[in-house]
Amino acid sequence: MALRRFDLEAGGDSFAFRSETEEKIAFWRGKYPADKQRSAVIPLLWLAQKDNNGWLSEPAMREVANRLEMPYIRVYEVATFYTMFRLQPVGKFHVQLCGTTPCQLRGAESLKDVCTKEIGKAMYVTDDKRLSWEEVECLGACVNAPMVQINDDFFEDLTPESLSAILGRLRHGAEVTPGPQIDRVNSAPEGGTTVLTDASLFDGSRTRVALLPNLPKPPEPTPEAAGLPQAGSPTITKREEPASKDIKS
Amino acid sequence: MSDTYKLNIDGVEVEVPKAYTLMQACEEAGAEIPRFCYHERLSVAGNCRMCLVEWEGAPKPLASCAQIVGDLRPNRDGSPPVIRTRGAYVEKARKGVMEFLLINHPLDCPICDQGGECDLQDQAVAYGRSDSRYDENKRAVEDKNMGPLVKTIMTRCIQCTRCVRFVAEVAGVEEIGMISRGESAEITTYLEKSLTSELSGNVIDLCPVGALTSKPYAFNARPWELRKTSSIDVMDAMGAAIRIDAKGDAVMRILPETNEEINEEWLSDKSRFVWDGLARQRLDRPYVRRNGKLHPVTWPEALDAVKAALSVGADQIGVVAGDLIEVEQAKAALDFFRGLGVRNTDCRPAGAQYGTSGVREHYLLNPTLTGVEEADALLLIGANPRVEAAVWNARIRKSWLWGNLKVAVIGEAAELTYPYTHLGTSPEALNGGAVRDFFKGAKRAMIVVGEAAACRSDGAAILAAALSMAQETGAVSDGWAGFGMLHTAAGRVGALDAGFIPAEGGRATKDILGGALKTVVLLGADEADLSQLGPAQVIYVGSHGDAGAARADIVLPCAAYSEITATYVNTEGRVQMTTRAVQPKGEAREGWAIFRALSGVTGKVLAYDTADELRTLLRGRTGQNTAFSGRGYAPGSKGVPALLAAPPPAAGGLGNAPFSRAIADFYLTNPIARASRTMAECSALATSLDTAVAAE
Numbered sequence A: 001m002a003l004r005r006f007d008l009e010a011g012g013d014s015f016a017f018r019s020e021t022e023e024k025i026a027f028w029r030g031k032y033p034a035d036k037q038r039s040a041v042i043p044l045l046w047l048a049q050k051d052n053n054g055w056l057s058e059p060a061m062r063e064v065a066n067r068l069e070m071p072y073i074r075v076y077e078v079a080t081f082y083t084m085f086r087l088q089p090v091g092k093f094h095v096q097l098c099g100t101t102p103c104q105l106r107g108a109e110s111l112k113d114v115c116t117k118e119i120g121k122a123m124y125v126t127d128d129k130r131l132s133w134e135e136v137e138c139l140g141a142c143v144n145a146p147m148v149q150i151n152d153d154f155f156e157d158l159t160p161e162s163l164s165a166i167l168g169r170l171r172h173g174a175e176v177t178p179g180p181q182i183d184r185v186n187s188a189p190e191g192g193t194t195v196l197t198d199a200s201l202f203d204g205s206r207t208r209v210a211l212l213p214n215l216p217k218p219p220e221p222t223p224e225a226a227g228l229p230q231a232g233s234p235t236i237t238k239r240e241e242p243a244s245k246d247i248k249s
Numbered sequence B: 001m002s003d004t005y006k007l008n009i010d011g012v013e014v015e016v017p018k019a020y021t022l023m024q025a026c027e028e029a030g031a032e033i034p035r036f037c038y039h040e041r042l043s044v045a046g047n048c049r050m051c052l053v054e055w056e057g058a059p060k061p062l063a064s065c066a067q068i069v070g071d072l073r074p075n076r077d078g079s080p081p082v083i084r085t086r087g088a089y090v091e092k093a094r095k096g097v098m099e100f101l102l103i104n105h106p107l108d109c110p111i112c113d114q115g116g117e118c119d120l121q122d123q124a125v126a127y128g129r130s131d132s133r134y135d136e137n138k139r140a141v142e143d144k145n146m147g148p149l150v151k152t153i154m155t156r157c158i159q160c161t162r163c164v165r166f167v168a169e170v171a172g173v174e175e176i177g178m179i180s181r182g183e184s185a186e187i188t189t190y191l192e193k194s195l196t197s198e199l200s201g202n203v204i205d206l207c208p209v210g211a212l213t214s215k216p217y218a219f220n221a222r223p224w225e226l227r228k229t230s231s232i233d234v235m236d237a238m239g240a241a242i243r244i245d246a247k248g249d250a251v252m253r254i255l256p257e258t259n260e261e262i263n264e265e266w267l268s269d270k271s272r273f274v275w276d277g278l279a280r281q282r283l284d285r286p287y288v289r290r291n292g293k294l295h296p297v298t299w300p301e302a303l304d305a306v307k308a309a310l311s312v313g314a315d316q317i318g319v320v321a322g323d324l325i326e327v328e329q330a331k332a333a334l335d336f337f338r339g340l341g342v343r344n345t346d347c348r349p350a351g352a353q354y355g356t357s358g359v360r361e362h363y364l365l366n367p368t369l370t371g372v373e374e375a376d377a378l379l380l381i382g383a384n385p386r387v388e389a390a391v392w393n394a395r396i397r398k399s400w401l402w403g404n405l406k407v408a409v410i411g412e413a414a415e416l417t418y419p420y421t422h423l424g425t426s427p428e429a430l431n432g433g434a435v436r437d438f439f440k441g442a443k444r445a446m447i448v449v450g451e452a453a454a455c456r457s458d459g460a461a462i463l464a465a466a467l468s469m470a471q472e473t474g475a476v477s478d479g480w481a482g483f484g485m486l487h488t489a490a491g492r493v494g495a496l497d498a499g500f501i502p503a504e505g506g507r508a509t510k511d512i513l514g515g516a517l518k519t520v521v522l523l524g525a526d527e528a529d530l531s532q533l534g535p536a537q538v539i540y541v542g543s544h545g546d547a548g549a550a551r552a553d554i555v556l557p558c559a560a561y562s563e564i565t566a567t568y569v570n571t572e573g574r575v576q577m578t579t580r581a582v583q584p585k586g587e588a589r590e591g592w593a594i595f596r597a598l599s600g601v602t603g604k605v606l607a608y609d610t611a612d613e614l615r616t617l618l619r620g621r622t623g624q625n626t627a628f629s630g631r632g633y634a635p636g637s638k639g640v641p642a643l644l645a646a647p648p649p650a651a652g653g654l655g656n657a658p659f660s661r662a663i664a665d666f667y668l669t670n671p672i673a674r675a676s677r678t679m680a681e682c683s684a685l686a687t688s689l690d691t692a693v694a695a696e
Helices: A021-030 A034-051 A058-068 A072-081 A101-105 A108-118 A160-171 B022-028 B088-104 B119-127 B162-170 B202-206 B269-279 B299-309 B327-340 B390-402 B427-431 B433-439 B459-472 B492-497 B547-551 B591-602 B611-619 B636-644 B671-675 B677-690
Strands: A093-098 A131-136 A148-150 A153-156 B004-009 B012-017 B052-055 B082-084 B150-152 B176-179 B186-189 B212-214 B227-232 B241-247 B250-256 B287-290 B293-296 B317-321 B344-346 B377-381 B406-410 B421-424 B445-450 B483-486 B519-523 B537-542 B554-557 B567-569 B575-577
Touching: A021 A034, A034 A058, A034 A072, A058 A072, A072 B176, A093 A108, A101 A108, A108 A131, A108 A160, A131 A160, A148 A160, B004 B022, B012 B022, B022 B082, B052 B088, B088 B119, B162 B176, B162 B202, B162 B390, B202 B212, B202 B250, B250 B269, B269 B671, B269 B677, B287 B299, B299 B537, B299 B554, B299 B591, B317 B327, B327 B344, B327 B492, B327 B519, B327 B567, B327 B591, B327 B611, B377 B433, B390 B406, B406 B427, B406 B433, B421 B427, B421 B433, B427 B433, B427 B459, B445 B459, B459 B483, B459 B636, B492 B567, B537 B547, B591 B611, B671 B677
Parallel strands: A093 A131, B004 B082, B317 B344, B317 B519, B377 B406, B377 B445, B406 B421, B445 B483, B519 B537, B537 B554
Antiparallel strands: A093 A148, A148 A153, B004 B012, B052 B082, B150 B212, B176 B186, B227 B241, B241 B250, B287 B293, B287 B554, B567 B575
């Protein structure tokens, strides 16, 4: 992990939350008692990042600190701790490319090459300010590896060609469809199911019980076998009944 | 249920309170536990892992600093838990921790200022490997700016976070933090701004490695070359315990020593970094003004000049003692001038109106500095402890943070690092009902009047009103003297105790310096208003070339506080002694000796030939009780009977002008500080912070 520092130049001098965000801020702050408002720092930083084109500028961080009456350094610590708070500008569409083992085994390296070719090096913002990318750790969609996250959506089962196409469409403002980019539903098997395909499994025809002839009758289960205590047997655990003075009214 | 718990530590059975940490218990049992992050005056972090001990039966070693004794289970047979602080198991665990700490720590001890007094160095001797098994590159960290006092070499940092906890908890100014995480974790101030706390120098002492070192002291000396002298600080009226480290003739640095009753183990930045002022602007020989210019002369010539200047008649002579005057000098000067019949003597250069009632308790901080930890309500009248007694402010903050102290302020609404009720800005607020409401329910109330209040024209009325309020609200009761003055000058209480006030019919500072007298003697009084002196002959006795020496016609050089063994009385009335760490500069002499010599010239010889004889006189005969009889303790609640007497009558009522500040610039309060380059730098930085920085 490289050093994480604010891009002070790109951050400018000021930041203001969008007016429609205020409601969300009130929602998050409402979750915490009045003297524990600091607990809302991560949701608020997250909202600030959304309102600041996908990254957290220094004035945005200060705004959060002022609202929660926290020392700047305390918010700074949080913002630099979590890598999902980006301290440098990103493009309108920020690609987070998973490079962890399952995705890597399924071809994430070649996706990285695509990003480098189409966008540039990691965290570089294209001249039209539309695209940037970075490599991240596992995003939890290993079934559909390799995958990327673009802003809030997952794009899964990628090939260099399909990622290149997605980037191309984003660059030109065309619609893209999140989810698996091949013929599969969510994380269902590719090309349809291969097991449990017998229709009779599901039509109810296999529900009858086969009885073998001449089978001896099973004995009636004894209480011990059923896990029940013998009548009148001593219990091994002694339980103290709470006295009335122990019970708080 | 018992509050204590038995433990078997290294075969020794000890019984300790359940709330103890395992580390405290081990120390109780006589074991020494190595540590980096743990500090007894800070919260427990438990992140360095150096204090590992073995608990028999536990799957892993325990960090003893973070383990509460009461949480340990006894053994199955009911015998106390067995803890081992020595042995192969513990040794191996600690060696492992040390190896990890040293992975990224540079091997630059030969060029590191911490070398020789470094916790890591010391503990590596015990737990370090002789070689490294780490082949990769060490991590390097950019150095950070923390201002003119703290030098940072962040590659050396082991992330113990002592500095982070200190500024957040003790100093109360959250400015240092640990950013990023894992291998890139770094300690920094917010965007590398300078620290604004006046206690920031303490992070240097706290840092167990050489990451935070003293910037002014950088590469000056090695700890083993320094001559260490325990002494007393005079930068404020607290009289903090200090250690003066000197090499040859020069003071190289000043460090705090532990005095639980005054400064715990902290020291304000002014006290710690003022030492370069002791080597600059010094008066090292006598001067006499001829044709408008000061010319160096010999002592006999200077004494003759003084004799001539003093031959104007006792009523035409005035003497003003300054903030740093030691008791010996005050006593000798007073004896000398009283011998000449001079009545115009005053040790209150700012014109404060205390000390004339004849009751010592009226100008002491009777509740004592530690008393604030027992108090439950504190009213500050015209006092700003953050700049007037910075270390005490940390104690107030501690009482607010961990105890149930509430604070109210009448005066300037300054940032004090703890919240307070602001009851008003002018003395009139003392009459208001809000003040009475504030004290309602308080069992140990504390009323502290500041220098700014005492120096007003209605100062006497404020003091009387505050005292009668203390009596009314029960702040003064059996065993609790809840009324006190917070002084700003180290020499004031001592000089008042010596009786350095106008004699019957004598003039006070304002009149002495008003231009009516023919000869004015300034004993290091540089803070007084010297603009109205007119044609008066001025004799300046002091250590530094400052405002007083600039105006003087005769300059007599005397030694500074690091160069004398002398008595100071702190704001609580605690008598303490400094110790000579270095020789006086050039021909400078101890203050009392100058007046002893003068008495020889004028013919009315003083009754003592050595400082010891003078001090014996001050202490009084055996059985006789003077202010200077005892040493090292504060009278505290002994003053209750005196405080319960009716307050001295004061002419005039309480004014409505807002309180001003007693100290305009924390870093530049006395001639020594004004001569210090470090203090000038701090002051420039602090004042520039007040004004808006223009956007580029």
